[in-house]
Amino acid sequence: MKTLIRSTLLAVIGIATMPTAHAGEIWRATGLEQPESAFFDAAGKRIIVSNIVGNPSEADGNGYLSILSLDGKMVAQHWTDGMDAPKGMAISGGKLYVADITKIRVVNLENGKLVSTIDVPNTVFLNDMTTDASGKIYVTDMLADAIYRLDDGGQELFVRDAALASPNGIFADGGRLIVASWGKGIKPDFSTAEPGGLLSVDLATRTVSH
Known part of the structure; x- marks a missing residue:
């Protein structure tokens, strides 16, 4: 189709x-x-x-x-x-990174070949990605109210906070991440009890704010 x-x-x-x-x-x-x-x-x-x-x-x-x-x-x-x-x-270091459920795929930008797969433990539904000015990669875990960070040193849970309310889209903007929340009380059909909105996450303090 x-x-x-x-x-x-x-x-x-x-x-x-x-x-x-x-x-x-x-x-x-x-x-x-x-x-x-x-x-x-x-x-x-x-x-x-x-x-x-x-x-x-x-x-x-x-x-x-x-x-x-x-x-x-x-x-x-x-x-x-x-x-x-x-x-x-997201692109970082000349490579394309792709969120794929609980994994991150790394792709060669020249020929599209799959270079490697990064397992991200304890994740549920990796969704959107962005890179900051230094090339660090941030990826939302929509069904776990979390954001992970990747760099040459490995991966880490950057922030987990119920205030993220099913984080979907993400964009690095200077010293903050702009996050599009899907909404609180997400249901199996992806409807929510409360609508989402735009949030900000401070890169230095990891604080979530409206």
Whole structure:
């Protein structure tokens, strides 16, 4: 089944820099299967898309990455195979990192080959990723109210706090992380008892604030 992905994603096409505040459909891409995240690779002048192809929490080996041109053309549908349910992505040290349930996949940016897999113990549902100015990687664990940090020295639980309320999207902004909370009281169908919002996590103190 062909899935459409719209190019209105701010992080992908930089619509925020356009003079108008009204987002409109610029193009559609076909050939994707349950696209979860679209990542703008500025150096490569391309868009990398993660395809889940199944249950987002099931390790079924069906997930893969695709490459789109900046005008929405399919460049490589199966650029990287061998994943389960890939989601958010980040680039650090010339490599692409991909959140994949309880693992982080490391991909060669030149050829799309899967270089290695990092197991992140005690995680449940790794979701989005970002890098700070020093190249450290942060990844949200949506179903555990947690954020993990990775660097050359290894990995660590950066913060676990109920105030994160199912952290989904994440973006490093100077000395803080901006986190998009899905909401409190998450249910099996991913609805919530309370709506989410934007939060801030101080990188120095690891304090969560609204």
